[in-house]
Amino acid sequence: MAYVFGVVLFALGICVSVALHEAGHMLTAKAFGMKVRRYFVGFGPKVFSFRRGETEYGLKWIPLGGFCDIAGMTALDEVTPDEAPRAMWRFKTWKRTVVMAAGSVTHFILGFVVLYLMAATMGLPNAVVGKPQISSVSECVRSATTDEEYANPVCEPGDAAPAKNGGIQPGDEIVSVNGQRTETYADVTALIQNLSGPTRFEVDRNGQIVPLTVDVVRVDRPVTDPANPSGPQKIVTVGSIGVTFPSTLEYNAITAIGGAASFTGDMFVQTWQRLIEFPERIPAVVSSIFGGERDPNTPVSVVGASRIGGEAVEAGLWSLFLLLLASLNFFVGVFNLLPLDGGHIAIVWYERVRDWVRKLRGKAAGGPVDYSKLSAVTVVLVLIGGAVTLLTVTADIVNPIRLQ
Template sequence: MLAYIFGVVLFALGICVSVALHEAGHMVTAKAFGMKVRRYFIGFGPKVFSFRRGETEYGVKWIPLGGFCDIAGMTALDEVTPDEAPRAMWRFKTWKRTVVMAAGSVTHFILGFVVLYLMAVTMGLPNLNSTPSIGTVSPCVHDTTTQTDDAACAPGDPAPAKAAGLQPGDEIVSVAGVSTPTWADVTSKIQPMSGPVAVDVKRDGKVVPLTIDVVQVSRPVTDTSTGQTTVIKVGTIGVTMMRTFSYNAVSAFGGAGSFTVDMFSQTWQRLLEFPERIPAVVHSIFGGQRDPNTPVSVVGASRIGGEAVQAGLWSLFLLLLASLNFFVGVFNLLPLLPLDGGHIAVTWYERVRDWVRGLRGKAAGGPVDYTKLSAVTMVIVFLGGAVTLLTVTADIVNPIRLQ
């Protein structure tokens, strides 16, 4: 139980650090461009303490669920004092304002990469895409009639993969001339086969052609609907998939970079699927089974983090923390107010509009009137609050669990 509580607190602390650095990204870039940063606070609600250094007040508030960086003149509607007016953010060039607004999300991306890099050099990165890389090559293959049958090799037992020269680390790229991008593709292709089969593997960046004598063996298969186990004949070559990729301090940069690209792709896919997952969240609140693919709140993510630590699954804990940073970073760049992406969209709208006006011989149109966007902003805030309330409720009454 103590390990679970420690995991929950540690994950929540990781989120707080991420938020603090997000706001620090805004602050550092704003100061670098000469904008005036009035306040930098972590948390919301009543103030715990604060101090002033230079022209900026730094502090902490009681509710550690966010933070803010108060930059003078973020919009033309913000009140600024006469001495602040020349350094108001809205007066700066479009690209500078864009950098400041995007800095928070970029900080999340950097944090996610750092977490993945540390994972790569310490415990390796998981094979999330089921890349058909070989983890182990068995000394033999033989019939098994139960799920726990682990009999040792007997004299004369065949060793297809070993005999063909397959090595740990090889990646199977094709079987019988058919491309096999995932491990499932490899197994589905090999299982119906028997006898010599052409297999291409990638080894040290080169494609090596091999011929493997596929052997038909008995394997137990359990029907998930009935729970009954039957024994069937399947083709096998005697290899297991590599579940974790290991790296050194140098190669970890490439490994973490490639993994980051994959996570960006998965994050974008989750965002596209987000609206259609909400009904399942509502269903789970009223007693339905919780779909593990439904969105989770900070509460749910912290609970999963606690369970991961309790089970000793530190790789899952860190992967979840990296994933959350990528999700928040991408989500915050959506062109919707009051998100940073919404402010960036308005900034570039002003730039394009003024460029078009200039082509027509007209003067610049001036800053956008945010009051005209207040209705849309309130709708977004309401929807965001409703989704947050739903996911928090679901994570309390019917949370996603590791087991």
């Protein structure tokens, strides 16, 4: 039941996001005086609708989208005589830009709100940010041949304690190792593992950069063998100083604002990277449909995201559920600014720049862009989008990404 509840709740969150996306278009259009004919959530047959003022509001049976019908979105759209003065294409370029970008901005705001609530109540996962801030300093560093020995070392007199003896304290943020900048704790770990002996560290302690010298020791550690993941662990010798990094970054109601803002920036960077990598990951999706192992980094559909959300709720991982919902909002917001709403914005500004250049040359403003000439491009984008959606939905049904 918890799984089903999680799936339904995540799907509901997506529906709310889409509804608010279209509401962003509607509210900004109304604020500027444009005429909004209809605002509907969903597609397909109509469930119900009602009219308030000049706008019809309604719900349709397929809750996988929605639309906001603004009179005269382009100069080629048919408008009635009473709509003509308030047709969208008649308004200033910046106003039309705001209206068309409002949907994506709504997704960004939703994502930020979700992250703020997480930060203020349960903290934000450091796995995404990778902040190299020390959460604890070990009393000793010992070799270990099992995970149990590594997690629970039994310290004896004379054991090395590099971080403790070197002056590193909980709360310090390691900013460099031997002069090399460390943006994340993964950077710190990667550098330390190859070192031995006295090493120069710089830590940020309450806003002050403090130089330290830490004697890195070489110890044995059990690790999973990449060549045989299901087999016995192998023992490797690595450099260690005896510190741990927080799995969760804690905030209060005030500091959560900055924490959520910083986290939002990191997620924007990751979202952009995922979009760039999107085409090269499609072959892996196709392979997974025909029995190949599903790469957890491959794209997922709304179906797959909802299933993961259900598993997160079933496992009690509400932070993962909320993080996934925020991530989806950022992805949809950025994606809409590329081929969808972004395409309309690009055309609007093309017309503006073109007319400015024509004015400089003493010519009259050109006519509106003929959207019908872009129909071939639109058809190609729709076919590609439909194919990708079909592939990801199929993969999420026959070979879904799972938490375990």
